[in-house]
Amino acid sequence: MGLVTPNPGTIFWMLIIFGIVLFILRKFAWKPILNALKDREESIAKALNSADEAKKEVAGLKAENEKIIAEAKQEKNEILKEAREIKDKIIAEAKEKAAQEAAKSIELAKQQIEAEKTAAVNELKNQVAELSVLIAEKVIKKELSNKSEQEKIVDGLIDEIKLN
């Protein structure tokens, strides 16, 4: 059968053509194509990688931001707390001081009052003494005009003194 018998002429041409094509394509088509595809794949992989890294970095930044915010919040709370404490302390101190001052002034007032009072009493005593002396003078002047009366008085006074 002619169909299944290889034809030497066709084999000859096929060998030459296929060999040459293989050589040419290998050098001018397949190597550049395969290399370019490889390069592109690598660059895509690289790009994806760096995108991934950037993503991670962004996530890291975000976490850091959150951390910073949390820290700031905590600090704020602490400051507020401290301020409140200070405020309370100041108020308490002020209150205490005020109370002390008040007590002091009350004390002072009391002392002054006491002093005034003592002075007033003393003055009153003096005046009473003077008045008494005056009265006594007048009485004595009147009384001493009569001898019997004088004696009575003296006796009476003596009695009084004894009683005292």
Next chain:
Amino acid sequence: MLKRFAGILLIFTISLFSYTPIFAEENHVTGGNHAADSVPAEKFDAGKFIIEHVSDSYDWHIVSFGDTHVSIPLPVILYSKNPELHGGKNWHIFMSSKFHHGHDAYNGFRISQAKEFEGKIVELDAAGNETGKPIDLSVTKAVAEIFVAVLIMLWIFISVARKLVKNVDKAPTGLQNLVEPVVIFVRDQIARPTIGDKKYEKYMPYLLTLFFFILLLNLMGLIPVVPFGANVTGNISVTMVLALFTFVITTLSGNKHYWKEIYNPDVPWWLKFPIPLMPIVELTGVITKPFVLMVRLFANMMAGHMIVTVFVSLIFIFGSLMGTAAGFGVSPLSIAFSVFILLLDVLVSFIQAYVFTLLSALYFGMATAEHH
């Protein structure tokens, strides 16, 4: 959807055109120079028609009108050991048109009509009898088709390579889109899994050339207008050379482990001594692998071409058996079947290119596998 329809329409139209020579063939047989031995006008020799359609020829037939044949003459290159029969020269180069479609002898050569070398060029002795075959290096239809395919391949892949190198970081455009995915497919689906990540690169150029060569010629064989339509991958000489390339590359890249598995496989000793049974089996395997590659591609493509031709022949068989009306009546069915088989052949073209490449890669992988 519209595109798909247009594609089907195109194939349909082409398939109609491709068989126009059938009418001519019929007339040619009846009205040709050798009318004496031809069959009656109504008789249609389907077998001859089909075989002619799938076999190689010295000129590239385009169309025939009655007795007028339009064909592209191709160069005939012959070397004869008997220069005295051909004007004293050993080498003869002339166009196939000198044979006038096989009717005439030229310079002591003729396309044989006898059974033994039918369709081949033979030498004639002084008395005009066929004496034997010269060494025939003619550029036949198949060889011319290979040239066409090769030019297309060189153009496509070199231009794609240039473009790719120039725009390596840009999105692919145009032909690049067609070639790149297939190249990546061959690399990632065929070469890498079978040969391994470390060694596949060495074989990529061959596998790619092989794949595209087979695919392109398969598909070109389905387009029945000049300069396509020649049955190249269904030509055993062509598949033989392809298989030979695979065989040679496999053998040359065989490592120690590969040869050890052939000459001294891990089997019980009595399978190797005193009769080296397993080595013989393994050595046979080395030969049968490329042989099967050769036959598979050849038979598949040949069968595809034959079946399409057979379905079209049905029209004329019915026409000659039951009259012209029957022929016309059968034609829609015939054409429908032909179109179906053609579409199937498109699928087969891809599958065969894939299988040939995959198996070649597999053999390379076996030749380079490390001991495990």
